[in-house]
Amino acid sequence: QAPFDRSHYHLKPFAPNVLVYYPLWLLVHSLGMVTGGKALVWSLAMAWVVAIHWLAWRRGRGLAAAVLASCAVLNSAFYWGFASFLLGFPLFLLWLELGDPVTQRGKVGRLAIAAALSLALLWAHSLWWGAAQLWLAWRTWEGWRRHSIGLWQAVRWCCPHILLGIAALGWSAELTERLIAADLRTAPYWGDYPWERFHPFYLLDNLLGRSGGKR
Numbered sequence: 001q002a003p004f005d006r007s008h009y010h011l012k013p014f015a016p017n018v019l020v021y022y023p024l025w026l027l028v029h030s031l032g033m034v035t036g037g038k039a040l041v042w043s044l045a046m047a048w049v050v051a052i053h054w055l056a057w058r059r060g061r062g063l064a065a066a067v068l069a070s071c072a073v074l075n076s077a078f079y080w081g082f083a084s085f086l087l088g089f090p091l092f093l094l095w096l097e098l099g100d101p102v103t104q105r106g107k108v109g110r111l112a113i114a115a116a117l118s119l120a121l122l123w124a125h126s127l128w129w130g131a132a133q134l135w136l137a138w139r140t141w142e143g144w145r146r147h148s149i150g151l152w153q154a155v156r157w158c159c160p161h162i163l164l165g166i167a168a169l170g171w172s173a174e175l176t177e178r179l180i181a182a183d184l185r186t187a188p189y190w191g192d193y194p195w196e197r198f199h200p201f202y203l204l205d206n207l208l209g210r211s212g213g214k215r
Helices: 021-031 033-058 063-070 076-080 083-098 110-124 126-145 151-181 194-198 200-207
Strands: none
Touching: 021 033, 033 063, 033 076, 033 083, 076 083, 076 200, 083 110, 083 126, 110 126, 110 151, 126 151, 194 200
């Protein structure tokens, strides 16, 4: 069997979904391939637990609720090693608190923090970034409808994220062109349809690691 040729694989440093490779590179070069990979997974699991407890504390939730939520940390995403996706979740929980246009309005530097978190989310995983933008749109609409924020505040808060969205669309178009040029599949492959993923047994299976695959 021919040796693995790394020359065919390159990371674009600031493309979406590549943030996790930076700590991974540091860990692998410090601890070795196997130990560095284990350290990354352990660190991601701890980041999930810490972020869950932090959000519970910020929202005034009880410790029992945070502990119960932490039981879902070792889920199917961890089992299959989706490192980029795993890194996005703690950032998303930070975003739920620090990216809120209603509760964070008027606080010094919070718009810059929200913009930086949005950039980090896109850099970590585009799906978490998309979820954050949907949540932002809903919170902005609710805040404006209830007169908690003005129209100018809403526009000013959303502008950095709109610019990031335009950049993300450019990246997506470029990625599609590269896939087509390489004669690779560009259409999504649905192992499970979206509506199937809300079935209680499907959710439970994923929370337990989904080691059995599709049934």
